[in-house]
Amino acid sequence: MIPIRAYQGTRVAVLGLGRTGMATAKALAAGGAEVSPWDDDAAKREGAEAAGLILDDLYARDWGDCGALVISPGIAHTLPKPHPIAAMAKAVGVPIINDITLLGEAFAKDPHAQVIGVTGSNGKSTTCALIAHILSQAGLDVQLGGNIGRAVLDLDPPKPGRVYVLELSSYQLELADNLQCQVAVLTNLSPDHLERHGDMAGYVAAKAHIFTQSGPDDGVILGMDDVMSQTLYTKLRNRRLKPRPVSAKKVLGDGVSVLGGKLYDAALGRSQHVLSLNGHPSLEGRHNGQNVGIAYSVARTLHIRPDVIKAAIASFKGLAHRQERLAPIDRVAFINDSKATNGAAASQALQRFRDIFWILGGEAKSDGVEATLAHLQSVRAAYVYGRDARKLIKQLGQSLPLVQCRSLEDATQRAFDDGLASSYEAPTVLLSPACASFDQFANFEARGAAFKAHVEILRQAYQGASAMERTS
Structure with a gap:
């Protein structure tokens, strides 16, 4: 667990007691906050009580002493219609945040926190799992979580040499513009969750929050096989960032290309064949080519040798429910x-x-x-x-x-x-x-x-x- 100490001695409301909400409530309590947890689902309330949380009916309480409302990703706070408790918090001026906001605040004060953040419409989970596998095979201490596996605040605290690989959805990112990723990744963009973000522009803006804190010395990696990602790539270059492109459709003069099951790296000024995906059934298909290209780029950004990356990819077993x-x-x-x-x-x-x-x-x-x-x-x-x-x-x-x-x-x-x-x-x-x-x-x-x-x-x-x- 990562204790959240920013709200020590302050009451914080937590709405939603699933995997994310439970971890959030415990992390806040461990950091000294007075936690008021609630869920509309009676079964989840019972589970929270069994886990030792003391419930607080957020519909009935006085909001005057609340420093923040932490809302779970699946609960709407604006579109298509704000949850009644979110509307109550907004009406009295209580900030609405989420677990990624809390993580960003905690990590900003910890020099050992090293984050690889991955978002996109498709391929996030496989890409995250593959990145984590490569880094683990390279001998790094890896924590994998977020929208995959453990909730972010349920992960182990930072320490020297530890790396966090986080899958981040648009729901998580829309309230989190304070998380600095040492490597920030966008796999691709296609229409999704538009009812939550209003339109495609709102959805893209939520995804782009992953780059808000990126600086010239941070790794920035983008899939380049859709028009919207290409447009975002140009915008990031205009911010004087150094985005590294990845394509599974065309040869890039600068970046990584995966074509016909073969990965080419043009980092040295000319495209060089690095590895083949043929014979790896868990990574077949163009979409997996992009996933591998991005994972390879992340690993190279962290200075992992190509031969180590190649061996790790060969031993990757894939994820359930993905082809x-x-x-x-x-x-x-x-x-x-x-x-x-x-x-x-x-x-x-x-x-x-x-x-x-x-x-x-x-x-x-x-x-x-x-x-x-x-x-x-x-x-x-x-x-x-x-x-x-x-x-x-x-x-x-x-x-x-x-x-x-x-x-x-x-x-x-x-x-x-x-x-x-x-x-x-x-x-x-x-x-x-x-x-x-x-x-x-x-x-x-x-x-x-x-x-x-x-x-x-x-x-x-x-x-x-x-x-x-x-x-x-």
Whole structure:
């Protein structure tokens, strides 16, 4: 835990008692603050009390003695509509902050704090995990957290030689312009969470907060394969920063390029082949090329030798729910890509696999599946479920056979049946939802776990049926 001492002797309200809120409340208490925690969810309140927190109904209290309201990332404080408690705090002039704000304040006073911050629309988790793996293999003391793994304030305190690799979402960054990252990373930009940020400009502005404290001596790394990131790159150069570009689409005269599974580094004035990704199934695909290129750039910024980076990449196992290969049933392959919560992420999987029986659905983002429409060539049928199924079916139109399903389980069954009955040599059942999971699941991890459980049920049923046929 990282104790937060900036509010010692001051009352601080904490709204939201999930993973982030619980860590925040404990870190504030450890630093001497008087904490008033609350959550609208009764089950989370019970969990907080069981963990030793004393609840304080923020709807009923006098806000006159509160120094700040710390709000969890998933709770709106402005758009689309502020949470009532956030509105109350704003009305009486209580500052609204979050755990990243607190971390920034704490780290600004600690000379040993060294942060690698990673944000972007897609690829953050894999990039963070790969960076952490490379640094660990290089012998560094690495703390991985934020939007992946542990909450930031639940991480161990700074000490000499310790490096923090933090995945930072737009929700976390929108209130945090005081965190200085020794290396700040933007993977890419595509429409996401627009209801929370108002429009694309608001979303990009939230992401760009990761560079607010960056100076000429700090590492700044940007993926360059979308127009908005290219525009931000130019703005950062105009601030006299030295952003290092990474592309998985074209050769760069300055920066890192990953093309055809090969990584090229132009740091020495000419492009040199450094390593190959061929034979690493957990890092296949153009999107992973960008992830690897960024992780490589971060490691080189920290002066890690290329041969150490190469060996670490070779031993990286990948993350669950990101184009995760499950064991096949007969000739049917299964891919769990539950982390694809928007169309741009799903389009990466649609470009990677062949003869796809595509499962999608849930809570659609504002642009629905627009980003996938140019990448349906390998899709043989789509199985749509969830709250916004009709909207997605209408958007997909007559481009491919569509099946509206009752649930993820129903969609998995139908996709498997159709794939097995097809004439394709190696059909692929792909869960790549292109939607948020919250209509039916707590998060994308729970959705991916449910898919894996459904596949295992199918496997047992298929094996049982095959055994009966052999004995009959």
